[in-house]
Amino acid sequence: MEEKTYEMSLLFDFFGDFLTDKQREYFDLYYNEDLSLSEIAQNVGITRQGVRDIIVRAENILTDAEKKTGIVARFLSRNAEIDRAADLARRITDLSPEGSELSSLAEELSGVLSELKN
Numbered sequence: 001m002e003e004k005t006y007e008m009s010l011l012f013d014f015f016g017d018f019l020t021d022k023q024r025e026y027f028d029l030y031y032n033e034d035l036s037l038s039e040i041a042q043n044v045g046i047t048r049q050g051v052r053d054i055i056v057r058a059e060n061i062l063t064d065a066e067k068k069t070g071i072v073a074r075f076l077s078r079n080a081e082i083d084r085a086a087d088l089a090r091r092i093t094d095l096s097p098e099g100s101e102l103s104s105l106a107e108e109l110s111g112v113l114s115e116l117k118n
Contacts, residue, residue, distance in 0.1 A: 005031055010072050011062035018065055023058040030055050079117060086113040 008031050016024055026044070029035045030051075037055075041048040066072050089110040096103035 008059060008062065010076075011066055014072055014075075015062050015065040018061055019058050023054055023061070026051055026054050027058045082113050082117050086110055086117075089113065 008027075012027060012031065016027075019027065026040055029040050029043075030037070035043075037048045037051045040051045044051070089106045092106040093103050093110070096106060
């Protein structure tokens with residue numbers, strides 16, 4: 001479930017604006033606030049099944065948007081490549097004599113990569 005929660009939270013971050021206000025609210029309560037379907041149903045005054053239906057519709061909208069665009073997959077791939085480049089820069093720093101130009105360049109590169117990730 002934890003992997004699905006992470007995936008859904010990412011999709012929500014990227015495509016949450018595609019949802020209705022109600023879908024956004026229930027989705028946020030379920031995935032981000034970790035409320036159960038029953039708790040949400042009690043809070044908003046509808047059935048548990050009604051809440052589930054709204055959340056499932058929201059999940060389908062978000063996953064369809066990702067299937068059509070691939071934005072989240074590209075984002076994750078880009079971040080993995082940035083991490084790989086940052087690791088290589090750290091290795092260069094570790095292997096270079098302290099204070100050398102190569103060491104300084106590798107440290108600068110690490111800073112640039114860190115900024116790209118944020």
